[in-house]
Amino acid sequence: MKPGAIIPSNVASLRSLTVTMTVMSYLACLAIGALILVDRAVTNWTSGLSREMTIQVTHVRGADIEEELRRAQEIVSAFPGILEAEALDADAGARLLEPWLGSRSLEGLPVPRLIRVVSDPANPPDVEALEKELSAVKGVHLDTHRKWEAELTRMARALSVLSYAILFLISVSAIAIVIFATRAVLQANRHIVDLLHLVGARDSYIARQIDGRFLRTGLLSGFIGVGLGLFTFLLLGLSGTSGSGLAAASRSLLFSAPEVALWSYAFLFAVPLAATLICLITARVTLMRRLGVIT
Amino acid sequence: MLRLENVGLRYGDGPEILRDVTFSVHPGDFYFLTGPSGAGKSSLLKLLFLALRPTRGSLHIFGENVGTLSHHSLPPIRRRIGVVFQEFRLLDHLSTYDNVALPLRVAGKAEHAYRRDVMDLLDWVGLAHKSSALPPVLSGGEKQRAAIARAVIAKPQLLLADEPTGNVDPTLAKRLLHLFLELNRLGTTMLIATHDKGLVRQAERPVLHLEEGILSLQ
Numbered sequence A: 001m002k003p004g005a006i007i008p009s010n011v012a013s014l015r016s017l018t019v020t021m022t023v024m025s026y027l028a029c030l031a032i033g034a035l036i037l038v039d040r041a042v043t044n045w046t047s048g049l050s051r052e053m054t055i056q057v058t059h060v061r062g063a064d065i066e067e068e069l070r071r072a073q074e075i076v077s078a079f080p081g082i083l084e085a086e087a088l089d090a091d092a093g094a095r096l097l098e099p100w101l102g103s104r105s106l107e108g109l110p111v112p113r114l115i116r117v118v119s120d121p122a123n124p125p126d127v128e129a130l131e132k133e134l135s136a137v138k139g140v141h142l143d144t145h146r147k148w149e150a151e152l153t154r155m156a157r158a159l160s161v162l163s164y165a166i167l168f169l170i171s172v173s174a175i176a177i178v179i180f181a182t183r184a185v186l187q188a189n190r191h192i193v194d195l196l197h198l199v200g201a202r203d204s205y206i207a208r209q210i211d212g213r214f215l216r217t218g219l220l221s222g223f224i225g226v227g228l229g230l231f232t233f234l235l236l237g238l239s240g241t242s243g244s245g246l247a248a249a250s251r252s253l254l255f256s257a258p259e260v261a262l263w264s265y266a267f268l269f270a271v272p273l274a275a276t277l278i279c280l281i282t283a284r285v286t287l288m289r290r291l292g293v294i295t
Numbered sequence B: 001m002l003r004l005e006n007v008g009l010r011y012g013d014g015p016e017i018l019r020d021v022t023f024s025v026h027p028g029d030f031y032f033l034t035g036p037s038g039a040g041k042s043s044l045l046k047l048l049f050l051a052l053r054p055t056r057g058s059l060h061i062f063g064e065n066v067g068t069l070s071h072h073s074l075p076p077i078r079r080r081i082g083v084v085f086q087e088f089r090l091l092d093h094l095s096t097y098d099n100v101a102l103p104l105r106v107a108g109k110a111e112h113a114y115r116r117d118v119m120d121l122l123d124w125v126g127l128a129h130k131s132s133a134l135p136p137v138l139s140g141g142e143k144q145r146a147a148i149a150r151a152v153i154a155k156p157q158l159l160l161a162d163e164p165t166g167n168v169d170p171t172l173a174k175r176l177l178h179l180f181l182e183l184n185r186l187g188t189t190m191l192i193a194t195h196d197k198g199l200v201r202q203a204e205r206p207v208l209h210l211e212e213g214i215l216s217l218q
Helices: A012-051 A065-078 A090-101 A127-134 A146-188 A190-198 A203-239 A246-255 A258-268 A270-291 B041-048 B071-078 B096-106 B111-124 B140-152 B170-185 B197-203
Strands: A052-057 A082-087 A113-119 A140-143 B002-010 B016-025 B030-034 B056-061 B081-084 B158-162 B189-193 B207-211 B214-217
Touching (some): A012 A203, A012 A246, A052 A065, A065 A082, A090 A113, A127 A140, A146 A270, A190 A203, A203 A246, A258 A270, B016 B056, B030 B170, B041 B056, B041 B158, B096 B140, B111 B140, B140 B170, B170 B189, B170 B197
Parallel strands (some): B030 B189, B030 B207
Antiparallel strands (some): A052 A113, A052 A140, B002 B056
8 A cells, every 4th residue: 555645746836836947947948049059150150250361452553453462362372371362353342342332333443352361270370470471562451350250259258148147047036936835835734744743753754745746846847848948949940941040040959960969958958957956955945944943 | 751840831922821830740650631621731732742842941851851952853752752632633635544654654664564553553443444534534533533543553652632532432432541541551651631521530540630720630
């Protein structure tokens, strides 16, 4: 004969806690997804930017721009740490200006010429020395994209901090809700707790009768929350067209290469674990504190 | 076993319910506690089963001064005391069997280790056929018997009972008295609060009388 549960299982406050913790887990899942996507996007952008540089050669009175372009390309191609230096033709420069000047002919305008430079990430060039050597070329300007890289890194850091702050606030709210629910369960079963004390139950024994419910609540709500979160990313991934944007980012979160996706899923499935630990530890601490003042 | 010296008890800022209560109970004693309603019998029992602490005076139970006991040292003392509550205090969501077994469960015993003892005791109090029934479907007398069975199942050294025969017929009251006398003969110290003068007469045991918070030995 299996003994009946000392604390009744149909506790209303635990049902409310399951719903609230599910919402919290869902929000935590979205925040973690955003954190992973921001981190991944910035890594991609900055690695591309840091590998590439652009040399701009502008028209200077008395100088032949084609000649200056050729000299700049020669200097940069021979410079240590440079893998590739490709001079873009005049049409390529015009195409880059199209969004601002339209598609009409740019003939007669002093459109600068560009050299796309790819550096060796394993053996990066000495940019200052390169700038010094290029100073011999008239109208030359080396753009290392450092400003863009710094801006992106700053933005990514701000988004990451924001995501961490959201996760922190979700955790604090979850702890407060579990404390409230624990007190409600204790209050609803006060007559049982009093009787258990009078027949010689220790606080830890009484706490064990109750905190198991919180463990199950945390586990259940955590998994439902992550399930809903993954479903949301799947819907976002299916809703957009191919290319960049939120849809592609959501798809990359779910369906990237196994070694990358594994980390995403590991972080996302840390949510049920965290929800369970928050429920269990908070309930146990609250119970032991409250039971200690009930004689 | 029990020693009370000038014990006083009041609830909040109210009047003293118990005044200068002084008496001792030794192992193997059997006392009745009588007195009119509102005299403080239940409050005195609450002090003795450690649900309350005296507001003045000293109370020693099993040699321990209750006034200085910490919260954590109460359970081992409570396990040595069996209590029959006036209002039974059975848990409505547990079967009669589980209610009776509760002190053994709390003490950490496995179900297979106490099953036979519980069933034997339920049989003795005439509730074997109601072992699976929930308290709400039991009659007042059956609840009383289940409450008594729960109080004695762990073979306590001290049994405190508040009106244990208040809801049973004279025949069963006589059987319960024999159970109490038998437990006392086996070494359990008894203190029974009752209005039942017939029970007191039959047992021929000393009586502590409480009136307006003052205790006297009759």
